[in-house]
Amino acid sequence: MKNLFSSFSRHSERGIESVIFSSRWLLAPFYLGLIVGLIALLVRFWFEVVHLVTTSLPSSESQTILGVLNLIDLSLVANLLLIVMFAGYESFVSRIDTDEAERPGWMGKIGFSGLKTKLMASLAAISGIYLLEALLNMHSQNATALAWKVGIHVTFVVSGVLFAMMDRITASAEHGDSGH
Numbered sequence: 001m002k003n004l005f006s007s008f009s010r011h012s013e014r015g016i017e018s019v020i021f022s023s024r025w026l027l028a029p030f031y032l033g034l035i036v037g038l039i040a041l042l043v044r045f046w047f048e049v050v051h052l053v054t055t056s057l058p059s060s061e062s063q064t065i066l067g068v069l070n071l072i073d074l075s076l077v078a079n080l081l082l083i084v085m086f087a088g089y090e091s092f093v094s095r096i097d098t099d100e101a102e103r104p105g106w107m108g109k110i111g112f113s114g115l116k117t118k119l120m121a122s123l124a125a126i127s128g129i130y131l132l133e134a135l136l137n138m139h140s141q142n143a144t145a146l147a148w149k150v151g152i153h154v155t156f157v158v159s160g161v162l163f164a165m166m167d168r169i170t171a172s173a174e175h176g177d178s179g180h
Helices: 002-056 062-094 111-136 143-172
Strands: none
Touching: 002 062, 062 111, 111 143
16 A cells, blocks of 8 residues: 555655646746737837938937937847847757857856846946936936936946855855855
């Protein structure tokens, strides 16, 4: 009887573990949805290019700079989406089987901690662009709103540095290097 219960228990455990392991595929639709987001960003990017060429170029230098910053902002968000899609899919769902010659060098090498660091760096860069836009339009900015934008940007930068430091400390501890 004890062997029968033990066999049933091991079989049940394997079944539960198989279901849990297979549930990672529930993340795949999220990554497909991010592709839709990437397409939406691409469409928005081209609208902004047309807007830049037709309205910003004939106007002031600061308007042109703001238009270009908007393009950079959209590019950074698109890069961030791509990193999240690739790294997330490979970390949590399955390895992407591609021709090694076409595979970006970072692909398969960014783990969860690297993803967090890249995410924070991207958020800080995007925040920096919004802050620069606000500074270029300072005449139309309320001092409180500008102070909030500076505070938010500093928060992103400090958070990114802290994440990087935590990852470095964790990596040192995992490699047995206590720094002595």
